[in-house]
Amino acid sequence: MRLTIFGATGRTGGHLVRKALAAGHEVTAVVRGQHALADHPRLRVITADVMNPNDIATTIRDADTVLDTIGSREKGPTSVATDSALAITEAMASVGVRRLILISNSARVAGTGDDWFTRFVVKPLILRPLLRHSLDDMAGAEQATRDSAVDWTIVRAPQLTDRPAQGSYRTAIERSVTFGIRISREDLAACLLDLAADPGSIHQHINVAN
Template sequence: MRISLFGGTGRVGSILLQQLLEGGHRVTALARNPEKLPVHPNLTVIQGDAKEGAAIAATILGSEAVVSALGTDKTTTLSEAIPHMIEAMKDECIKRILTIGTAGILQSRNEPEHLRYEAGDSNRKLTTAAEEHHAAFRALSASNLDWTIVCPTYLPDGEITGIYRTEENWLPVDGKQISTGDTAHFAEHELFACNHLQARVGLSY
């Protein structure tokens, strides 16, 4: 499959990129610093900024699915990039998009009408990252795309075990953490399985 990838130099995105290439897929990745990406015959790298619509459109051109592992890093990159992705996907008649979000935008078990970051389910005092992911969630929800947002909880570096729990729109009960490796593992599987369309998926051990 021809896949566009954003955030391929990040902690989850770099693992996901490796998995996609090992799976024989052709990947086009957008990066501000292309030297951070591996050299591979099935990888095309476009240098650019994910805030720029033209760069996103060029990355998505000719693809069959889109993956975003963009982080927030106290910037508005994510909330600015997602609308550009949606527009480019419409132009290319692409339906499938999977993004890496955060458990903060899952429903709160304490206040189910609110999201976890709004209800204070986590110990995080700063909500900037969750607000960025919430903006992306709102934009995708308003689209007619086949979207899935993978929402890991506390995310330490770690290997792929393939053993974890998932729950649609909620964080699994007592979920405390999930490795970067297992987050990428689930994301790759879900990209093709399409078991959770128009949904957020909580992910933890």
């Protein structure tokens, strides 16, 4: 596949780039400036302003799938994820590319699949207040994606870790992964690549965890 990856220099995006290349895909990595991505014959690195649809349209034009791994590192109010999702979906529409996979967060949605303590205490009373700014931004990115005309898959992940990959992960469609507390970034990257090749995941919210 031809993949365009936004957030390619982030900790999750970096794993995604490496795994995609190892699997034989052609990768366009969109970066904001200086980067440490190693040269590879199937890797094209493009510097672009992800908030400008016109600037990123050329990075998307030939893609089979676009993967948005952008998240904010700000602790206060932020709209980085929302604004980038709006720009990416607009750029995709302008060049006729439809397949998009967006990383989001599972802490915002408490419900089916969660154990009682997580559903009624951990998520609403601990995680929601603690992460409210980033979760609000993720909610905006999800809504922007759903409102677009793209063939989207939204992947909701729990706490991300830099631990070595377990080589497996659990998923749940339109519900939480029971006791899905965390996932390694490398396993999350593997899940994203698997979903990119799975048309059955289009227009679904996929929760993932180790």
